[in-house]
Amino acid sequence: MSAELTSDQTVGVTPEPVLTARNVSIEYEVDPVVKAVKDVSLTLNRGEILGLAGESGCGKTTLAYGLNRLLKAPALMTSGEIVFHDRSGEDVDVRALDGDGLRAFRWDKISMVFQGAMNSLNPVISIRAQLHDVLTTHRPGMSKDEKEARSVELLTLVGVDPSRINSYAHELSGGMRQRVMIAMALALEPQIMIMDEPTTALDVVVQRGIIREIMRLREQFNFAVVFITHDLPMLLEISDRIAVMLQGEIVEMGTAQEIYRNAQHPYTRKLLSSFPSLTGTRGDFVRRGDSTEGAA
């Protein structure tokens, strides 16, 4: 079964798709074969936050990697179509990309903040060198001064004091490292950011600070976000729409309000009821009233 929903999120604004996936299936070619994503169709609209929820192992990460052409053997996309609708008006067949086209697509058009990304900063080169590297690779025409100015700007955007540009990863807190990863993902002003559990390893206060920053950046730059997490209360709070995955399929998709108030699929209801804070006597998004200010 697949679900597709392109309903209007913002009153008076017609949603404009930035990515369309149709009937995507992905397998791990092991023995026995694991059918990790089954016939998934979804449309991501420009500037929206699409939450992807579902229990561990349901295929969220595999789907995200598929959308970004990051799958590696034994993973194989066995069927389906992914079209990126560029700001320029051009439609890009993502599955057909290779070589330079694929390199330009990743980071430039669509970037990803991975699970545990903060641990993937290179420990032996400075934050400056890592930010400059992204720009050197993807914006070869930029001068050293321009790269420096852009790096400082990026750190400021994600709430890291630019004096930290000289630091090495081990000198930064987990929250700061994750913010640096977000700065790198933002560097080329992508139209889509895929965030796979971007804050799971961090404590709640730091998480909230980073989530707020992502929300603010999204407002400022209007990129679309696919936000993957187990944390359904958080998704209800931040997402425009939520897709619920179960055993490789999207079993329900709707606005956060629809999912919260009127979930149709028994699994979605089960998922909601597994968060007592959502269904208990306080009865509403408890996090919304939470005024804890985050500092990472």
Ligand SMILES: Nc1ncnc2c1ncn2[C@@H]1O[C@H](COP(=O)(O)OP(=O)(O)OP(=O)(O)O)[C@@H](O)[C@H]1O
């Ligand atoms: N390299 C691999 N080889 C074989 N099977 C794999 C491999 N990677 C993932 N899988 C299987 O594919 C399915 C989907 O995994 P995936 O990591 O996409 O789920 P997920 O929803 O992102 O889980 P989590 O939230 O724990 O990250 C699972 O059954 C998993 O065991």
